Amino acid sequence: MLPRSLLLTLIFVLSPAALCGSALAQPFSENQLTTAQRLMDQALESDLGYEIVESLTTEVGPRLAGTEAESRARDWAIAMLKAQGFENVRNEPFPVPLWVRGVETAAITSPYPQPLAITALGGSSSTGPDGVEAEIVAFKDLASVEALPDGSLKGKIIFIDEPMTRTQDGSGYGVAVRKRRTTAYEGVRLGAVAALIRSVGTSTHRFAHTGQMQRLTEGEREGVPTAALSAPDADQLTRSLKRGQPVRVKMVLTPETLPPSESGNVIGEIVGSEKPEEIILVGAHLDSWDLGTGAVDDGAGVGIVTAAARLVAAENPKRTIRVVLFGAEEVGLVGAKAYAEQHWDDLDNHMLAAESDFGAGRIWRFETRVHESKLETAQAIGNAMRGIGVGPGPNTAYGGPDLTYVRAAGVPVVTLKQDGLDYFDLHHTPNDTFDKIDPADMAQNVAAYAAFIYLASEVDAHFRGDEE
Amino acid sequence: MLPRSLLLTLIFVLSPAALCGSALAQPFSENQLTTAQRLMDQALESDLGYEIVESLTTEVGPRLAGTEAESRARDWAIAMLKAQGFENVRNEPFPVPLWVRGVETAAITSPYPQPLAITALGGSSSTGPDGVEAEIVAFKDLASVEALPDGSLKGKIIFIDEPMTRTQDGSGYGVAVRKRRTTAYEGVRLGAVAALIRSVGTSTHRFAHTGQMQRLTEGEREGVPTAALSAPDADQLTRSLKRGQPVRVKMVLTPETLPPSESGNVIGEIVGSEKPEEIILVGAHLDSWDLGTGAVDDGAGVGIVTAAARLVAAENPKRTIRVVLFGAEEVGLVGAKAYAEQHWDDLDNHMLAAESDFGAGRIWRFETRVHESKLETAQAIGNAMRGIGVGPGPNTAYGGPDLTYVRAAGVPVVTLKQDGLDYFDLHHTPNDTFDKIDPADMAQNVAAYAAFIYLASEVDAHFRGDEE
Missing domain, CATH: 3.40.630.10 (Zn peptidases)
Structure with missing residues (x-):
């Protein structure tokens, strides 16, 4: 008698299913x-x-x-x-x-003044034409922001520098996209004046990736003005912060929500x-x-x-x-x-x-x-x-x-x-x-x-x- | 006697110069x-x-x-x-x-309205804040523009869609850069209101490449406002033109020459x-x-x-x-x-x-x-x-x-x-x-x-x- 495993192998090898799929x-x-x-x-x-x-x-x-x-x-x-x-x-x-895009500019104002490439997230609120300028507080991911107590980032600009994993099946997106959806509302909870996220994307080129924020439900407060930074600009901001001095950024976003x-x-x-x-x-x-x-x-x-x-x-x-x-x-x-x-x-x-x-x-x-x-x-x-x-x-x-x-x-x-x-x-x-x-x-x-x-x-x- | 060619080969092979360079x-x-x-x-x-x-x-x-x-x-x-x-x-x-950059926007206004990614060439004149709008006339290279008689593009926007060859030694640049240097002045000679060139560069990404125009010499007239299109935008404009209808573009460039x-x-x-x-x-x-x-x-x-x-x-x-x-x-x-x-x-x-x-x-x-x-x-x-x-x-x-x-x-x-x-x-x-x-x-x-x-x-x- 053939051993069971060999028998199964033979059946598999000889079966039409094995030869022709199903x-x-x-x-x-x-x-x-x-x-x-x-x-x-x-x-x-x-x-x-x-x-x-x-x-x-x-x-x-x-x-x-x-x-x-x-x-x-x-x-x-x-x-x-x-x-x-x-x-x-x-x-x-x-x-x-x-919702339509308006002006969108940002710049480090100190200590290393220079422009940053950004784009407003879909549904973002406006800073008004004069913009906002504030100190950056950086986080490695959304979870770190979510863990903060209410009101703990008063007057600051949140910056989440969380990268996205490149995958064949796109599975990196689901993980990375959460910050695009909710950072603006976390900003309200924490008292921030605006937010920047590293683009949800894998490009190393100087393009910021837009995309829709989570929609407001009845009675919710509008999020803080929120934009994505291109990957090179997120890197630049992180390098600036690593030097130890407070880093201030000015952002102008003037999108509008129309009827x-x-x-x-x-x-x-x-x-x-x-x-x-x-x-x-x-x-x-x-x-x-x-x-x-x-x-x-x-x-x-x-x-x-x-x-x-x-x-x-x-x-x-x-x-x-x-x-x-x-x-x-x-x-x-x-x-x-x-x-x-x-x-x-x-x-x-x-x-x-x-x-x-x-x-x-x-x-x-x-x-x-x-x-x-x-x-x-x-x-x-x-x-x-x-x-x-x-x-x-x-x-x-x-x-x-x-x-x-x-x-x-x-x-x-x-x-x-x-x-x-x-x-x-x-x-x-x-x-x-x-x-x-x-x-x-x-x-x-x-x-x-x-x-x-x-x-x-x-x-x-x-x-x-x-x-x- | 050895044939001369073989002799030379032997000399070369055996010489210290061949073994150790110079x-x-x-x-x-x-x-x-x-x-x-x-x-x-x-x-x-x-x-x-x-x-x-x-x-x-x-x-x-x-x-x-x-x-x-x-x-x-x-x-x-x-x-x-x-x-x-x-x-x-x-x-x-x-x-x-x-010379400092100002606003720089462009859009096809008809028949296929949509924005184009451009950047002003260094030294470009300004269109004024209201911009210029005119029909595009396209050319495959600068030589085709230079061959035209004076005043033959009155009221038009010149578009030169000449690509640059990718080479290890950069030799494609010298050929391609001529249009960046002189198109603005050709525009004056021909009566054009503005000019667009395909970027002098090899990227297929949506970046327009800036760069200096030829400097004016004493008594020369300022060139027409001139910008570079990114390669994808130059392609887009060419595809639009191939459909046969007149294509109109609006450009706004507000650079300034300061003291x-x-x-x-x-x-x-x-x-x-x-x-x-x-x-x-x-x-x-x-x-x-x-x-x-x-x-x-x-x-x-x-x-x-x-x-x-x-x-x-x-x-x-x-x-x-x-x-x-x-x-x-x-x-x-x-x-x-x-x-x-x-x-x-x-x-x-x-x-x-x-x-x-x-x-x-x-x-x-x-x-x-x-x-x-x-x-x-x-x-x-x-x-x-x-x-x-x-x-x-x-x-x-x-x-x-x-x-x-x-x-x-x-x-x-x-x-x-x-x-x-x-x-x-x-x-x-x-x-x-x-x-x-x-x-x-x-x-x-x-x-x-x-x-x-x-x-x-x-x-x-x-x-x-x-x-x-």
């Missing part, structure tokens, strides 16, 4: 897999996704939520989706808060040929921060999901493919919430959803969040992408920021995980521009999304526990 | 070469050069010629040179024109033990552009030559080592000219001169400009640096910008040529900050300069034709 549970016909492969081959030869980002970033450029520029982006998106042959192209409007404005989610569909009521949602967000032209965040996503859906249209997919270009993502997932509310009664018909919002790096992993009983079926979709470098991932997919509310409502999601090693070099900076995108990487993304969209529309299964 | 003409004793090697070893273990740049960029930061900041840099330099044990530490003042101010060359010496009247000059420039903190341009040079001279001091050099930290280099070699004038009667005593002003990249070549009869002797200095990666170069050395006038007056110069592949990514941008410098690269530079300074002070020869 072949035992293969939910796709040879024909379907051949079509998926053909779609990927076509995508790799196509520049459509790249051209869409080129058009958006050139013809619209920056498109902050609630501004006239975001409205022009919606006009652009509607025209583009129609030109690409999508059906039911429409804008689904919703109200959005409107609420309008945003919208732009939608285009390929109506399903057999199950038109069942929806495969692929999304990206149309708005961007105001500093760059929103190329990697998230023009790339707009190009990727649109080009992929466009390719699949020729295959006459069984389910409806819905491209959702969300508005007002950056300022607090406002479009995501509006979509979930406006489509609440139809969410059960959302079979599977994915958002592309992590730049233009190659997809390296297919992650799912489906019912345990449907895992093999879902993984079979990812297996079709092995040839373009996509490996299997866990069943804890996030899906993307704009799927936060639909995911919470039970919609199964997948993440076509992009390589984000360099993403936070550009994220929320003036340097997020079209030239940073590699067309070959974009094409690989479109290929993976095309395979995903096609197979998700064909598969004879749902991804929830309570199926059919 | 051994036939070896002007240095074993002892001297051992000392040079020890100095290099010490330099590679030392952070002194790096620490000097850290101090200058942190405690002074940007230091535009003629400003209060440049004056603080001179105070810093005098204190630093004294602290490092230099003798005859002094400031040699001279007058300098004073002439004062600058100065800061000097420190190690007085020679045997030939104190004979000078080995090593230089760098103390001023910087206002946008960055002048780390690679030219804080690095200040650190390199100072640290190297400091190391050599312990060897009690025969000749006087003179460290010259030039003022007002960036705005037109004003300090270089002042030095040549102020030391005109003593230039015959300048035995050899070198300036470090090409960043902080490793030295890879030793170039000379000496009398043909002294070439082997000069090369013997470079040969001592082979072990740290320095190869032989031609006898056409430039020496450095601040040696322009003394070189023209016959002072022999050498160039310890740095690797400049990445130098023009940072040059004249806000991104020229301390974090960009690699301490190991700095130490290699200090090592090469220490060997150079020591051997140049020891060698029993001059480098002119009319020696001793």
Whole structure:
């Protein structure tokens, strides 16, 4: 008798599952897999996704939520989706808060006078045109600030010099972003006059990274004026402080919170040929921060999901493919919430959803969040992408920021995980521009999304526990 | 009889010159070469050069010629040179024109409204606070603009989208910089209202590179307001123009030319033990552009030559080592000219001169400009640096910008040529900050300069034709 371990090894080696991935549970016909492969081959030869980002970033450029520029982006998106042959192209409007950047300057005034490169965080209050000048008190992280007793930084400027870890999967962001969200309110509690944080980002270039602060809830006091320093400027301030003398900084921030404005989610569909009521949602967000032209965040996503859906249209997919270009993502997932509310009664018909919002790096992993009983079926979709470098991932997919509310409502999601090693070099900076995108990487993304969209529309299964 | 070519080969292979460089003409004793090697070893273990740049960029930061900041840099330099044990530490003042930056904004106003990242060129005229708005006319290079008849761009904004070639030796700069120098004056000739150039630089990041325009000579008309666009913005403007509609841009530049101010060359010496009247000059420039903190341009040079001279001091050099930290280099070699004038009667005593002003990249070549009869002797200095990666170069050395006038007056110069592949990514941008410098690269530079300074002070020869 063979030892048990060797027997298991033989079974594993000889099993079709070991030879072909999830072949035992293969939910796709040879024909379907051949079509998926053909779609990927076509995508790799196509520049459509790249051209869409080129058009958006050139013809619209920056498109902050609630501004006239975001409205022009919606006009652009509607025209583009129609030109690409999508059906039911429409804008689904919703109200959005409107915050606009003003003057933003800072300088060390003593002992080593020189300017510092900063940018206001989204939602920051204003210093007024005369600014504030005060002594800097530095901390290594947000937790050190949170540990202080109320009123203990009266008249000071808080400085948190906490770096962000560079990771392929972007996991450094969640840790680093907390200080962007809450430092302004800690400042109020502590009696500070303003705050500076080291940018939430990984770039060593002299760009400050903006990004939204946590939104006020009813009755909360506005935070202190708060800005991000570029990494070289955070280093400079830290070096100045290490010399031992008190360091004073003057900051002028004059952003304004204007009356609420309008945003919208732009939608285009390929109506399903057999199950038109069942929806495969692929999304990206149309708005961007105001500093760059929103190329990697998230023009790339707009190009990727649109080009992929466009390719699949020729295959006459069984389910409806819905491209959702969300508005007002950056300022607090406002479009995501509006979509979930406006489509609440139809969410059960959302079979599977994915958002592309992590730049233009190659997809390296297919992650799912489906019912345990449907895992093999879902993984079979990812297996079709092995040839373009996509490996299997866990069943804890996030899906993307704009799927936060639909995911919470039970919609199964997948993440076509992009390589984000360099993403936070550009994220929320003036340097997020079209030239940073590699067309070959974009094409690989479109290929993976095309395979995903096609197979998700064909598969004879749902991804929830309570199926059919 | 052996064929002539083989014979020559044998002679070459067997000759001591082929085995040991210029051994036939070896002007240095074993002892001297051992000392040079020890100095290099010490330099590679030392952070002194790096620490000097850290101090200058942190405690002074940007230091535009003629400003209060440049004056603080001179105070810093005098204190630093004294602290490092230099003798005859002094400031040699001279007058300098004073131009200061103002507001600088630009935006495409139609058909694709969005901001553009620009910076005024040094010496630019002002548009006034209301700015100018006009249609863009684009050209691929300066020559195309120069070919136009007078008055042929009335009311337009000139845009020259000429890229710069990335090279190790910096040779792309001379070609690309012409448009920075003269476009503003071409604008006057052609009737244009303003001009934009693609930045003279190699960065793909969203930084515009400033730099001095050609200075006016008596009776010349001021140029049109002129700014540099970052490379991504130049690309964006070109993409906008390619769509075929007229593209209009609004520019606001409010720099000011103020009454002439004062600058100065800061000097420190190690007085020679045997030939104190004979000078080995090593230089760098103390001023910087206002946008960055002048780390690679030219804080690095200040650190390199100072640290190297400091190391050599312990060897009690025969000749006087003179460290010259030039003022007002960036705005037109004003300090270089002042030095040549102020030391005109003593230039015959300048035995050899070198300036470090090409960043902080490793030295890879030793170039000379000496009398043909002294070439082997000069090369013997470079040969001592082979072990740290320095190869032989031609006898056409430039020496450095601040040696322009003394070189023209016959002072022999050498160039310890740095690797400049990445130098023009940072040059004249806000991104020229301390974090960009690699301490190991700095130490290699200090090592090469220490060997150079020591051997140049020891060698029993001059480098002119009319020696001793």
